[in-house]
Amino acid sequence: MKVLVVDDDPQIVRALRLTLRSVGYEVETAVDGQEAIRMAATIRPDIVMLDLGMPAVDGIDVIAALRGWSEVPILVVSGRTGSADKVEALDAGADDYVTKPFEIDELLARLRALGRRRGGVDAAPVLRVGDAEIDLGAKAVARGGERVRLTPTEWRILEQLARAEGRLVTRAELLTELWGTAEVRDTGYLRIYISQLRKKLEPRPAAPKHILTEAGMGYRLVTGP
Structure with missing residues (x-):
């Protein structure tokens, strides 16, 4: 399964890339919201793992843009812990929300659950x-x-x-x-x-x-x- 990891923190991206690849995921990465939208339309990931505090285009706007043409499962992984942030992300179209710092076992379990949906990006807009x-x-x-x-x-x-x-x-x-x-x-x-x-x-x-x-x-x- 192909996971698109969207985060502007290079340490988190590096850790997630190593961890996810070690358990069999194919991993692509994006460092800002604009790049995330472009890559989602071209590489057709099975899951998008997204931070909210992104440069160029905010994570909420990325979710809204993806939902314009895709049902790909979106897992928000964010340092924003307020309930209002979670509600906003879920209302925008996210499927699940994990706060940082996270336990890797829990994160992998959430990914497995979303992976069973395997919506993917069916077509570019x-x-x-x-x-x-x-x-x-x-x-x-x-x-x-x-x-x-x-x-x-x-x-x-x-x-x-x-x-x-x-x-x-x-x-x-x-x-x-x-x-x-x-x-x-x-x-x-x-x-x-x-x-x-x-x-x-x-x-x-x-x-x-x-x-x-x-x-x-x-x-x-x-x-x-």
């Missing part, structure tokens, strides 16, 4: 944006039945917006995804790429209804007709 379809699994866009050709940079921007569907993606997040740092001096290239995406996807690029600008903050992708 396909989003409809007007008359266009964005297939995140195939990394492809079609419009009116015809393939839309995107540059690698255009795809990376669109994919990040699609993964956050409906939520704001800040300029800093987009710049970090594209160039590895939010400190890159933006000379208008990001706006140019957004304009190109609108020309390829929006019915009326001059009056966009799907790729929206949030002034001074960033962009969001709104799906639907």
Whole structure:
């Protein structure tokens, strides 16, 4: 069984990787919420083990994003011990909740119980944006039945917006995804790429209804007709 471990603490990740592999699990890891969502859509884990206090995208938002297309069992492993945190995670779609520090025997028992469900990520999401379809699994866009050709940079921007569907993606997040740092001096290239995406996807690029600008903050992708 394949377990996706999502935690930004390298010591915990290392310990879980060694422990889980020693009892026969295949282990993949992610260090932030954005990476977790991308990996869940591509590697199709049998179980997701998730910390809540994640950089980039909070654990609750990761749960909500996964539940948009997947029934994969989600085990929250978090240092947040309050009942309100547990209720919020379970209401968002988590299947079980273990607090840190945890006993490894209990953790393995919880994993075995969730493993019997073996929901997995059945399919990566396909989003409809007007008359266009964005297939995140195939990394492809079609419009009116015809393939839309995107540059690698255009795809990376669109994919990040699609993964956050409906939520704001800040300029800093987009710049970090594209160039590895939010400190890159933006000379208008990001706006140019957004304009190109609108020309390829929006019915009326001059009056966009799907790729929206949030002034001074960033962009969001709104799906639907």
